[in-house]
Amino acid sequence: MSSGVDEFDIIRTYFAPLEGPDPRSRGIVTAIGDDAAVLELEPGRQLVVSVDTLVSGVHFPPDLDPTDIGWRSLAVNASDLAAMGADPHWFTLALTLPENDAAWLAAFAAGLADSARYHDLCLVGGDTTRGPLTISIQVGGSVASGEALTRSGARVGDLVFVSGTLGDAAGGLQLLQGATSTDFTAEHEELVARFRRPRGRTELGAVLRGIATAAIDVSDGLLADLGHIARQSGVGAQIGVAGVPLSAALRASFPADVALELAVCGGDDYELCFTVPEAQASAAVARAAGVNCPVTCIGRIESAPGVRCMDEAGRVVGYARQGYRHFGEPGL
Ligand code: ADP
Ligand code: MG
Secondary structure, rough: OOOOOHHHHHHHHHHHHOOOHHHHHEEEEOOOOOOOOOOOOOOOOOEEEEEEEEEEOOOOOOOOHHHHHHHHHHHHHHHHHOOOEEEEEEEEEEEOOOOOOOHHHHHHHHHHHHHHHHOOEEEEEEEEEOOOOOEEEEEEEEEEEOOOOOOOOOOOOEEEEEEEEOOOOHHHHHHHHHHHHHHHHHHHHHHHHHHOOOOOOOHHHHHHOOOOEEEEOOOOHHHHHHHHHHHOOEEEEEEEHHHOOOHHHHHHOHHHHHHHHHHHHOOOOOOOEEEEEEHHHHHHHHHHHHHOOOOOEEEEEEEOOEEEEEEEOEEEEOOOOOOOOOOOOOOO
């Protein structure tokens, strides 16, 4: 970071504690403080790596609580490991800050630390620079060789599942943008919390290894993300919109058609969407229950390309919004 601010104080004070206890037991040989981290994997395991950048005003509102920014920026990365079925291990943090604001940094680091504990990830290095607020986190995890879940393995006849409930975070974001918090009901708060504090489904991803044929995390919206599985698997999918799981909070906060559209098109829930052969469906449900994660069958993989939404009468339902595109629409 440029003159006047001691980046080493920042790292020592706020980020070194996120290395966590007993790093050696996690294969962390050298971490924060050296020129690079030295990390070890057990033989027979493959490294799974992902990076996500959150830009203020694009990925979160600039006035979002820094504790939530800290939580969220790691959670969205942990979610990518979950979608690959990877066991989480470490992360690095490239932080660009407009100023050395102690209160902001303390809150950000606290949220990041909570998220690191929740997602079982240790900080092993990073970079600290001055500029417009940008948080770039790289996560690393591992799987036994060949066991990673990909987007490309869905087969015709597989069932399509999603975890948890959909639309909550998009509903929460809409409430944050359209109202003041003094108007919020308990249900509204629940939806806003889903946006502020998404939870990567790493435990679910891990138990789906060997069962799911394809998986993705729902970050851009169910239609867009299931569309990725379909395209990359060379298949299509049909979903019954009446079967898409909606929370009681979402139903209570929006008219039925709006709630359904938020669930089908809205992003940011970080649930997993995955496919399983029909014969494995009950095993998938049981394994998910074993990690306290509800999952719902919402449709089936077909040969015709594209994702079709059907209502209970068997009519095709069209949706205009197809997920967030960074270079297609203005940001927040
Ligand atoms: P270099 O100039 O060799 O890249 P840096 O001054 O960028 O070193 O970083 C010094 C050490 O502090 C490195 O080990 C780096 O990984 C770590 N580090 C820098 N910024 C962060 C951060 N935001 N979070 C965690 N570790 C960091
Ligand atoms: Mg550096």
